[in-house]
Amino acid sequence: MLSIEPSALTERDTYKFLIGSIVPRPIAFVTTRNGDTINAAPFSYFNIVASEPPLLSVSVQRKNGVMKDTARNAVATEELVIHIVDETNVALVNETAANLGPAESELDRTTFTTAPSDVIETPGVKEAKIRMECKLHHHVPIEHDGKVTADLLIARVVRFHIDPALYEAGRIDAERLAPVSRLAGNFYATLGETFEIERPK
Numbered sequence: 001m002l003s004i005e006p007s008a009l010t011e012r013d014t015y016k017f018l019i020g021s022i023v024p025r026p027i028a029f030v031t032t033r034n035g036d037t038i039n040a041a042p043f044s045y046f047n048i049v050a051s052e053p054p055l056l057s058v059s060v061q062r063k064n065g066v067m068k069d070t071a072r073n074a075v076a077t078e079e080l081v082i083h084i085v086d087e088t089n090v091a092l093v094n095e096t097a098a099n100l101g102p103a104e105s106e107l108d109r110t111t112f113t114t115a116p117s118d119v120i121e122t123p124g125v126k127e128a129k130i131r132m133e134c135k136l137h138h139h140v141p142i143e144h145d146g147k148v149t150a151d152l153l154i155a156r157v158v159r160f161h162i163d164p165a166l167y168e169a170g171r172i173d174a175e176r177l178a179p180v181s182r183l184a185g186n187f188y189a190t191l192g193e194t195f196e197i198e199r200p201k
Contacts, residue, residue, distance in 0.1 A: 016184065019044075024181030024189045027085040028058050029093045031107075031114075032073030033122040038114060039069040040096045040106045040125070042085060044182035045150075054157040055137055056082055061150045069102045071139075071151035078136040079120040080155055083128035087178040087190060092127075119158045129166055129177055133159040 006014055019025075028046035032039050045059035058080075060071040067075075074080045085093050089112075096106035107114070107125070115126040117133045124131040134155035142150040166176045174191060181189045 019182075020184040023183050025183075027090075027093070027180060027182050028056070029083040029085050029089075029096070029125070029128065030058060030070050030074075031081045031083070031122060031124055032070050033077050033079065034069065034073045034102055037103050038105050038107055038123060039073055039102070040112075041068070041070050042093050042097055043070070046082075049154055053137075056132070056134065056155045056157065058082065058153045058155065059142075059150050060153065062148060065147050065149070067151060071153060072102070074136050074153050074155075075139050075151070077122065079122040080134050080136065080153070081117060081120070081122055081124040082132045082134055082155060082157075083125055084130040084177065085180050086129055087180055088129075089127055090180045090188060115161075117159065124161065129163040130172070131161045132157045133161070 004017075009017070025044040026046055028043045030041055030043060043058050043060060045057075045061070047057055049055035049057045058070075060068050062068065062071075070080070092110040092112055095109040098106060098109060100106055113126045114123040115131070116123050120133050120135065122133075124133065134157050136153060137156040138154040140152040140154070141148045142152055162172065166173050174194070179191060183189055
């Protein structure tokens with residue numbers, strides 16, 4: 001086994017080890033609001049925090065200590081909409097990863113259309129099979145060596161929007177959802193083969 005001390009690595013090398021090891025990673029496609037501009041971007045540092053209340057986490061890495069639009073908007077408005085990325089929309093979602101200014105909407109690079117939210121002011125994307133209106137529950141700046149390197153957003157789901165084709169007896173059909181996950185580099189993965197193992201009692 002290789003034994004490596006993280007402090008001996010560059011940030012980039014640490015990043016490569018993490019994204020190559022923690023796979024597959026679900027992708028959050030997030031819309032936020034900056035005045036009349038709707039910013040949109042994908043994030044693969046994303047997961048469930050709790051079900052009571054329903055909380056999700058999205059970690060937004062800073063570049064040279066500067067907050068990204070998504071984090072800045074979410075903190076300012078205390079709102080965000082999180083969408084699940086699937087096989088039908090991943091190519092368009094990838095277009096929103098472009099580096100644009102805060103007054104430019106990444107959605108303009110796509111054919112996505114916005115859908116008004118029920119509970120919050122920030123709109124979502126109509127074409128996503130699942131979108132979740134969220135209110136910011138907690139913002140945790142991640143500090144290291146005296147500087148903030150990331151913004152951890154804990155978001156509380158206040159409304160679920162689910163394609164009826166996925167919904168059956170209170171459950172989501174994962175195969176119909178056909179989610180896409182992130183690997184390292186430019187690689188992604190589809191759901192693939194599934195199997196079941198019962199938990200011990």
